[in-house]
Amino acid sequence: MATTDVVPRGSTGSTGRTRIVNDMSIQVATVNGSGSQSSNTVLLRSIFQMGVPVSGKNMFPSNIAGLPTWYTIRANKNGYIGRKKEIDFLVAMNPETATEDVMSLAPGASVLYDEPLALHKLRNDLVFYSVPYDKLVAAVCPEAKLRKLVKNMVYVGVVANLLTIEMEEIEKAIRKQFAKKVKAANLNLAAAQAGFDYAKANLEKRGAFYIERMNETAGKIIIDGNSAAALGCMFAGCTVVTWYPITPSSSLVETMIEYMKEYRIGPDGKATFAIVQAEDELAAIGMVIGAGWAGARSMTATAGPGISLMSEFAGLAYYVEVPGVIWDIQRVGPSTGLPTRTSQGDILSTAVLSHGDTKHIMLIPCSVEECFTMATDAFNLAEQFQTLVFVMSDLDLGMNNWMSDPFPYPTTPIKRGKVLSKEDLDRLGGFARYQDVDGDGIGYRTLPGTPHPAAAYFARGSGHNEKAQYSERADDFENNMERLNRKFETARSFVPRPEVTKGNNARIGIIGYGTSHWGIGESRDQLRDEYKIETDYLRLRAYPFTREVHEFIEQHERVYVVEQNRDAQMLSLLKLDLKPELITRLRSIAHITGLPLDARSITDELTSMEGK
Amino acid sequence: MSTTTVEPGSAGPKTNRIGLTVIDYKGGKTTLCAGCGHNAISERIIEAMYEMGVEPEFVIKPSGIGCSSKTPAYFMSRSHSFNAVHGRMASVATGALLANHKLICIGVSGDGDTASIGVGQFVHLMRRNLPIIYIIEDNGVYGLTKGQFSATADLGSKLKTGVVNDLPPIDTCALAIQLGATFVGRSFSGDKRQLSAMLKAAIAHKGTVMLDVVSPCVTFNDHEGSTKSYKYVKEHEEILQEVSFIPAFEEIDVQYDPGATVAVTMHDGSRLHLRKLEEDYDPTDKIRALTRLTEAHDKGEVLTGVFYVNPKAPSFTDMLNMVDQPLATLPDSLTRPPQEVLDACMEELR
Numbered sequence: 001m002a003t004t005d006v007v008p009r010g011s012t013g014s015t016g017r018t019r020i021v022n023d024m025s026i027q028v029a030t031v032n033g034s035g036s037q038s039s040n041t042v043l044l045r046s047i048f049q050m051g052v053p054v055s056g057k058n059m060f061p062s063n064i065a066g067l068p069t070w071y072t073i074r075a076n077k078n079g080y081i082g083r084k085k086e087i088d089f090l091v092a093m094n095p096e097t098a099t100e101d102v103m104s105l106a107p108g109a110s111v112l113y114d115e116p117l118a119l120h121k122l123r124n125d126l127v128f129y130s131v132p133y134d135k136l137v138a139a140v141c142p143e144a145k146l147r148k149l150v151k152n153m154v155y156v157g158v159v160a161n162l163l164t165i166e167m168e169e170i171e172k173a174i175r176k177q178f179a180k181k182v183k184a185a186n187l188n189l190a191a192a193q194a195g196f197d198y199a200k201a202n203l204e205k206r207g208a209f210y211i212e213r214m215n216e217t218a219g220k221i222i223i224d225g226n227s228a229a230a231l232g233c234m235f236a237g238c239t240v241v242t243w244y245p246i247t248p249s250s251s252l253v254e255t256m257i258e259y260m261k262e263y264r265i266g267p268d269g270k271a272t273f274a275i276v277q278a279e280d281e282l283a284a285i286g287m288v289i290g291a292g293w294a295g296a297r298s299m300t301a302t303a304g305p306g307i308s309l310m311s312e313f314a315g316l317a318y319y320v321e322v323p324g325v326i327w328d329i330q331r332v333g334p335s336t337g338l339p340t341r342t343s344q345g346d347i348l349s350t351a352v353l354s355h356g357d358t359k360h361i362m363l364i365p366c367s368v369e370e371c372f373t374m375a376t377d378a379f380n381l382a383e384q385f386q387t388l389v390f391v392m393s394d395l396d397l398g399m400n401n402w403m404s405d406p407f408p409y410p411t412t413p414i415k416r417g418k419v420l421s422k423e424d425l426d427r428l429g430g431f432a433r434y435q436d437v438d439g440d441g442i443g444y445r446t447l448p449g450t451p452h453p454a455a456a457y458f459a460r461g462s463g464h465n466e467k468a469q470y471s472e473r474a475d476d477f478e479n480n481m482e483r484l485n486r487k488f489e490t491a492r493s494f495v496p497r498p499e500v501t502k503g504n505n506a507r508i509g510i511i512g513y514g515t516s517h518w519g520i521g522e523s524r525d526q527l528r529d530e531y532k533i534e535t536d537y538l539r540l541r542a543y544p545f546t547r548e549v550h551e552f553i554e555q556h557e558r559v560y561v562v563e564q565n566r567d568a569q570m571l572s573l574l575k576l577d578l579k580p581e582l583i584t585r586l587r588s589i590a591h592i593t594g595l596p597l598d599a600r601s602i603t604d605e606l607t608s609m610e611g612k
Numbered sequence: 613m614s615t616t617t618v619e620p621g622s623a624g625p626k627t628n629r630i631g632l633t634v635i636d637y638k639g640g641k642t643t644l645c646a647g648c649g650h651n652a653i654s655e656r657i658i659e660a661m662y663e664m665g666v667e668p669e670f671v672i673k674p675s676g677i678g679c680s681s682k683t684p685a686y687f688m689s690r691s692h693s694f695n696a697v698h699g700r701m702a703s704v705a706t707g708a709l710l711a712n713h714k715l716i717c718i719g720v721s722g723d724g725d726t727a728s729i730g731v732g733q734f735v736h737l738m739r740r741n742l743p744i745i746y747i748i749e750d751n752g753v754y755g756l757t758k759g760q761f762s763a764t765a766d767l768g769s770k771l772k773t774g775v776v777n778d779l780p781p782i783d784t785c786a787l788a789i790q791l792g793a794t795f796v797g798r799s800f801s802g803d804k805r806q807l808s809a810m811l812k813a814a815i816a817h818k819g820t821v822m823l824d825v826v827s828p829c830v831t832f833n834d835h836e837g838s839t840k841s842y843k844y845v846k847e848h849e850e851i852l853q854e855v856s857f858i859p860a861f862e863e864i865d866v867q868y869d870p871g872a873t874v875a876v877t878m879h880d881g882s883r884l885h886l887r888k889l890e891e892d893y894d895p896t897d898k899i900r901a902l903t904r905l906t907e908a909h910d911k912g913e914v915l916t917g918v919f920y921v922n923p924k925a926p927s928f929t930d931m932l933n934m935v936d937q938p939l940a941t942l943p944d945s946l947t948r949p950p951q952e953v954l955d956a957c958m959e960e961l962r
Contacts, residue, residue, distance in 0.1 A: 268935075269933070289707060293708060294940055316697050
């Protein structure tokens with residue numbers, strides 16, 4: 001398949017008459033396991049180093065080697081870093097998909113291909129460039145077995161020349177990529193240079209696309225969401241991590257292991273953390289809960305199938321009131337689904353995960369910076385509310401490279417919640433674990449190992465009274481469930497508030513969350529510029545919903561809820577919260593293709609629903 | 613004010629080495645059936661903890677679901693309990709010990725909770741050698757759901773309804789030995805002396821202790837035809853050794869015949885003496901242990917004793933190389949790196 005699921009919309013490029021500067025998407029079609037990741041990163045970084053806003057998205061198969069994969073780099077002077085549907089410059093390295101990749105391009109796009117593929121015969125409305133890769137590689141790489149890997153760096157040089165990316169920046173990026181391997185760096189640099197020189201001498205630039213130096217990336221960093229989350233968790237004071245590998249969450253913990261080994265081992269060689277790979281997701285969450293009960297700041301990272309498995313334990317944590325943080329890097333379900341594609345498909349099931357009346361706090365980051373900052377929020381809320389907190393990231397955010405301002409050092413203190421010490425117990429004489437002393441629904445807890453005869457309580461998933469004693473009494477059960485509800489209501493005032501962006505006297509509102517944000521921002525500009533439609537925008541950052549969400553809906557005639565799933569899951573959750581007369585104002589724009597939601601899809605659907 | 617004279621011999625209630633009475637180790641009133649083997653096991657735990665002078669506030673009692681898993685409510689009320697979900701006590705216990713490696717963990721499970729629904733977590737716990745005393749209160753049936761077979765029910769054992777079990781049992785002791793537990797034994801809830809000695813040795817051991825305690829269900833599995841009834845166990849019990857335990861804090865020099873007794877020095881210096889009733893049995897030999905357990909099944913014996921012990925293997929919490937202070941209570945200064953660390957991380961990403 002090709003990843004451009006579009007019918008060509010008319011020419012975006014040209015054949016040399018116009019110049020399109022710093023506004024393009026480059027797609028590299030290759031085979032997974034061929035080592036193209038390094039080349040693509042170098043290309044991305046070079047553009048970034050030239051000060052041009054850029055993003056990179058990897059569309060890869062659930063496979064180790066030999067299947068098609070696409071890497072898309074979007075450079076955009078306006079800072080739009082969401083996915084763009086149309087591909088402007090195709091680097092066709094995979095013979096298997098080359099024909100389909102070329103056929104799905106819009107007229108005016110450029111294609112760079114390996115000479116023997118002879119792709120130029122396919123269409124006459126594109127700009128074609130051919131390169132004899134094997135010949136060029138053989139010249140710079142005497143070792144035959146390395147040629148397959150180095151071949152990819154040749155296209156970097158060719159692309160640099162054709163798009164006017166400076167060779168100095170390519171070199172700098174290669175040196176960074178192969179920081180500790182000088183020999184590899186030199187070999188790759190030679191390959192890139194060979195490509196650059198070949199293009200300079202043999203290819204006449206006819207495409208419309210140019211990269212020119214800007215100053216929009218100074219001081220910024222490039223990082224993926226999972227790494228940002230790993231850093232965030234380290235600075236949030238996390239002490240216990242238990243996990244089971246699952247795409248696309250594994251790299252979160254793997255990166256965290258690296259960071260923790262580097263920065264959380266004392267001079268005596270002792271660790272201020274424990275990271276354990278569990279036998280499955282059931283054990284991973286069981287360990288999180290055991291550790292949370294005993295006082296650790298504990299977490300796991302998983303994806304949809306893991307969330308499903310954790311369901312029973314999630315109910316236990318809710319009812320026993322044990323803190324813990326669960327990162328859900330959402331991928332496409334149901335079932336195994338598309339393990340390497342992105343979605344926002346776990347929202348509804350996670351909100352009420354487990355049997356009985358269960359509700360959970362969810363935080364929803366849209367950026368790598370929020371992956372970092374929400375880590376501290378998540379651990380603090382988990383301990384303050386003595387409950388699980390789910391951080392709903394997704395594959396697009398977690399595994400792709402994003403440009404960002406450097407993360408601010410956390411100013412929020414580490415909050416451990418209502419925990420009674422020996423001294424507290426000396427003073428109080430005793431305590432009732434589930435008594436609502438403060439009227440906020442949150443009881444006081446003790447940790448095992450507190451040296452006081454009255455410290456212990458009996459944590460149980462079975463019915464219990466205020467003193468944590470077994471009880472099947474109707475009033476005990478009802479009081480406890482009502483108190484849990486009160487606690488959840490309290491959480492509304494403590495979770496991250498939504499971000500509201502106002503248009504100009506807009507009657508239409510858009511509600512979005514997570515990575516849909518990037519498409520929505522760009523779409524709002526398209527709606528204004530192309531259709532004269534003004535919109536206000538509310539980006540949800542947490543569940544339960546805060547007061548601002550209700551107010552936003554009240555202020556607008558129609559509110560479009562944009563999300564990346566089939567069943568309008570967030571809209572369904574909103575319906576549970578809203579007054580009936582407000583429910584009718586909601587409209588759904590729900591997309592589920594497995595690819596990050598692009599602006600054009602939102603704009604097209606919204607305008608069609610608006611009758612434009 | 614008059615002087616109170618105290619007569620010799622009436623010096624108040626008896627206390628243990630940390631000044632607590634046996635009452636300090638008691639739990640709530642049991643709600644299990646009269647005569648249930650589980651109650652006897654709770655009593656033995658209370659005695660062992662009292663006699664070993666364990667601080668109850670440093671003990672945790674995780675359990676799963678079932679009659680057995682209710683019992684932490686009936687012993688040691690001064691210790692934290694966690695009655696979790698069915699078959700998953702192992703992971704909760706593991707997490708708790710990661711948070712606080714100084715806790716003494718006595719996990720209570722049943723045969724269904726361990727060998728049926730919980731076998732996945734059970735086997736992984738065993739291979740980690742987590743420092744836990746894992747007790748299976750084993751009656752071969754589900755009590756709370758009124759008497760269905762569990763996976764430890766013997767081949768040919770008969771339910772009250774006449775249904776005969778036609779599948780072989782899972783031998784949890786053989787599994788535990790094979791997978792890496794470092795103290796594995798089987799006892800009988802009716803054998804006060806043996807169970808007490810094994811529990812005290814268990815408290816002294818640093819690593820996974822797996823004790824399968826046959827504990828008859830008087831309501832659903834104590835009839836003719838059952839292989840987990842009081843009568844059957846008494847008639848078929850084969851005792852491997854006479855187990856005795858000498859704690860480190862007791863300066864007693866016990867004489868023993870090295871030819872007839874295997875003496876094991878535990879992690880804390882206490883001693884486990886196993887007086888051989890079977891001449892060639894060596895509890896440090898895994899292969900021998902597995903062979904003997906297989907023989908027991910073939911002969912229809914209920915074999916009890918310490919099958920395997922290795923006090924030297926590193927425990928899971930040792931291997932994690934954590935700071936001495938429990939992770940749960942580390943100060944922020946140790947868990948949140950300073951600004952310079954974030955600056956360095958950001959610089960690498962530019």
